[in-house]
């Protein structure tokens with residue numbers, strides 16, 4: 001055993017700043033039990049999807065409890081198969097606004113609850129110590145005013161960071177419309193902040209959330225980015241969420257927006273959330289309309305291609321061709337429309353080109369690049385490395401030769417590939433099978 | 443001939459030493475006596491700590507740190523019959539470490555596969571370990587992972603809970619990992635008595651369970667995915683699945 005344990009030395013603890021909280025409980029319902037609050041405020045927060053805990057680069061240390069992990073850790077998986085990484089809760093689901101698509105809108109008849117900052121801190125710390133979570137994801141409805149709400153969130157963070165020296169991951173949803181000072185105060189203490197744009201166009205916003213505007217929603221994101229640029233610091237990671245399927249925007253419009261947000265280095269991540277009707281409204285899909293999960297999945301795949309595979313949004317879609325193909329993943333769909341780029345020779349093609357071969361993911365490409373340094377690779381070598389050619393075989397040559405007889409004809413390929421997508425006889429096709437490529441192996 | 447070793451890292455190092463001393467390779471190298479049939483010719487490798495230490499020192503000098511690490515890691519995959527492959531791999535590494543790049547060599551592929559799988563289990567355990575707070579406010583977790591990852595997960599938890607004392611107990615291997623806020627160590631144990639929980643423990647477990655249940659979205663229910671991500675064998679000590 002002694003070979004495995006590397007010495008681990010404790011670093012000296014820094015002096016904690018002492019913070020004395022004086023909390024004003026206006027909405028604090030003393031009668032409701034903590035457990036009930038937790039249920040209500042988890043239930044209200046769960047539709048927010050942006051919850052990965054990876055990629056924190058915070059340098060500061062607040063004390064001796066907690067650390068962030070570069071690649072993100074899932075602590076459990078809920079019954080819907082989603083990763084549980086953070087204590088994802090709303091501070092309160094009271095809200096003074098009435099956005100049509102939102103379950104917490106003021107006109108919706110719903111049980112309301114609010115935490116106190118101390119309760120939020122206490123839950124976070126105790127869950128963290130038991131290794132239930134990586135940290136906290138705190139969002140909120142707007143109670144009394146934007147500033148008041150942001151203040152309560154800031155208090156929660158200050159208790160965690162200063163009183164308890166908590167170093168774990170914290171993601172906060174900024175409240176659009178709160179004062180610059182408050183936004184700065186929260187941003188300083190968080191690992192990631194975000195602000196939901198919710199709907200892809202100004203027009204949809206005006207229709208469904210008249211109190212919100214593009215400018216108002218972007219304002220906190222821009223403030224945080226500009227601050228970071230001014231101090232030439234590494235900007236804190238920001239993300240946003242777009243609701244898919246509540247309004248009529250096309251996939252092309254959505255990807256164009258995401259691409260613009262990435263390019264302006266405003267955001268690190270855009271999350272797509274298939275709209276689940278929770279309220280009835282004449283302008284929205286009827287209750288019990290199934291959420292467009294496959295469309296959401298295709299958008300994530302396309303987004304992945306933009307962020308890691310150097311595709312631009314207008315390669316993936318165009319104004320004439322504005323909807324992602326439901327039958328094929330976006331990379332395959334792109335390849336089928338660009339057959340002139342193929343076949344590629346696996347022993348010579350560069351990394352970028354290999355990455356564009358349908359069926360080759362990042363891991364496969366790295367394997368190929370590494371192995372071909374030793375010698376030229378044949379089909380059996382690929383087999384020995386367990387590289388699947390199921391899809392790729394139509395698009396590559398190996399040592400100058402095609403794998404099996406195939407031709408690069410659109411109709412032919414389409415039929416061949418569709419046959420591959422067909423579920424095996426006897427097995428119930430489930431969304432999960434499609435989700436297997438969720439990690440980016442397209 | 444079949445060689446039999448005891449399954450420890452030291453035992454493996456001694457088998458490696460024997461293969462050099464005798465200038466030959468076993469047809470089979472195993473730690474599992476039950477797989478040996480009546481008429482098989484068996485060479486029982488005696489585990490000698492001194493020989494093992496010498497061999498280890500030799501490997502340390504001869505091999506790149508990554509290669510050595512991979513060899514050590516493979517010996518933790520105690521649910522796989524890795525011994526002969528690892529022997530061949532180590533000899534290959536000593537002879538020509540460029541060959542280790544060639545993933546189309548079956549031993550290279552196999553050993554990298556073992557390590558990858560081990561690291562996947564390590565990463566899973568980072569998330570799936572569940573601590574309980576004991577009477578004295580120290581933390582205690584039980585695990586039963588498919589391979590012996592206990593020695594590899596300590597640093598991670600020590601880093602994030604620097605100020606807390608904790609014990610992680612691998613109940614299927616009878617090993618404990620102890621962090622006393624200064625030192626990290628793994629010890630074998632004979633048995634453990636039932637822990638006495640902190641008065642608040644049930645309450646937080648209940649809160650966690652209600653969070654876990656509230657966070658799932660009814661319209662997206664997908665137990666198949668859930669089972670794929672948290673296979674049943676990990677759930678024994680995860681209170682939310684109880």
Ligand code: SF4
Nearest residue numbers: 095097099102105141
């Ligand atoms: S402001 Fe936010 S919480 Fe309030 S109704 Fe609109 S979307 Fe919902």
